[in-house]
Amino acid sequence: MAAMNRPSVRLGVRAAALAAVLASFAAAPVRAEDLKLGMVVPVTGAAAESGRFAQWGAQLAAEEVNAAGGVLGRKLVLVTEDDQTSNPGGVAAFNRLASDASIVAFLGSIRSTQTQAMDPDVRRVAKPVFFGGTDPELTRSGDPWLFRCRPNDAYSAKVIAAFGVGELKLKKWAVVYSTDAFGSNGHKHLVEELKAAGAEVVTEQGYANQATDFTPVVLAIKGSPADVIGSYFTFEQDLGIFARQLRQLGVRTPWVGSPSIVATTALRLSGPALFGTYGIADFNADSSPEARAFADAYKAAHKAGADNFSSWTYDAVKLAARAINTAKSTDPKAVREAILAIRDYKGVEGTYNFDANGDGLHGYNIVKNDNGKVVFIKHIEFAP
């Protein structure tokens, strides 16, 4: 990772990416008889790097689908538009794609706010849109065309509580959370789930993002009878500062965190301060044979480790192909019915069982930071 940060290397990577994009234009012209999936993805802006991973994941799935005979006997192709890592950019990108009537289904954003921004247009266009944002409300607002390919945050709190209380047998919880939309929703759900599981929340510590110092939070935890920490950190930097000060002030209680605790950036910034902690992850290469096969193929193609940016788009393309093939039609209504009928489909993120809201996944993996290496512990699944 350190090498990735060097300007010259990054520049090289960007030049290579640009060349690849140009080459793809030249090599694979979209033909009228091809079956098109539209993909809204960040090519520029702060999330451009993860956007490249998303494209790699989707591309890998499309290649596999085509190798297996394509969709309805036609070749599956991806048509992408840049969302510029912004909400207006996402809306504009979706509408540009939607103006092409031959596109059958779409891949939306991994970001909840962008998905929310696109929602009115998604309803108007009335074609299936797969997305990766985890705000539970997105699929509860009555949009029949949204299909989620990651577990939503209502499940993350359930899993943290189930693992901490059920497996680790720890009952006195300190909950640390960011006060932004993601963190305070997580906090709310986690406190509910912990109480339902019979545990006691002894201290609740919110913090504003981009904090400079966590001493007051750490001292409050230290002074409480907490024997375990549950956390929702939005940014890895905040998590890094907190972890460092937590260890410095001698707090060694077990810690079960939201996915940011096992993010590559967090592992790099925090090092030993996070050793021994538990986290939840929607994608883990060791969670199933399907995930392992995907991670190996991804690594062989791109010399990089797969993560949830690429895993959900991989699943989304496969699910779209499967649903269209089952429906034997590209009619949006028929495809929608086929998606909702998908049962026990083993994707790389988990096993898909779409519920009436359009949520495909209902569980998370528990992983452990074993001296800097993320190790799969178990998968916890809930009924849809």
Added chain:
Amino acid sequence: MTVLLQLLFQGVGIGAVYALVALGFVLIYRATNVVNFAQGQFAVVGAYGMVVTTADLGLPYWVGILITLAVMALFGALFNLSVYYPLRNRSFLPVVISTIGASIFITNIILGVYGPEPSMLAPMLDAPGISLGNLFLDAQYLTIIAVTLALVALQYLFFEHTLLGKRMQAVSQDKEMASLLGIKVGWMIMLTFIYSAMLGGIAGILVAPILFVSVGLGGQIALKAFAATIIGGFGDVPGAIVGGIAIGVIETFGAYYISVPYKDAFAFIVLFAFLLLRPQGLFGEKVSQKA
């Protein structure tokens, strides 16, 4: 008691960083009557200077510091020539806008080269810190406090006991008079920018191992430092130091005893109180409009 001392130590430590950036604000304000809104970005440039020299190029830490300080000096000079100097005869507002523009420019250049992912910088000392019973004194915070004290002492000696320092003071008090006395005003302002950039750079170097290095680093500190300058009395050097440390201590205690999510609010509640009750700040004198 331990909790009290721990909070105090942490508050003074982070306050010292605010004080260093506030000092940069004050010096430029005194020399030019303009608030430099890119002062926080000086810290970011300093922090990235360390990342390039020590992490990317693998140079020893002290060499990294020397190179970074040299780069900061050059950066301060360039900043003066491109952002302030062309507008020096205009009113206050165009210059302020110019510094805001420079701040956005610097942020995006760094974002373009390094991206949004934070980088890491090793702490200055190898030892993690000192444990006194339940009290833990982080080595990096101890370094910050020591360097700030040393800089304040050096700066006092420089401004009060050297001819160059006195010339710079004269310029900050009355440019026309200073110019009539044969002081080269433009050069003194140039020196002020160079020194302020180095101060900001030092703040960035010191705080990078604690807060990590990203473009957001400057904004976090600069806003608090700005509040510190107002509390201290805008344009007052001891005021900036006292104001910075006061804000660090107040927000740390406020967070622990009242509310962590509202931690950032405490600095600004104090700021509002000062603006309402004592707008000239702790050390400032009431200045009536110059005739």
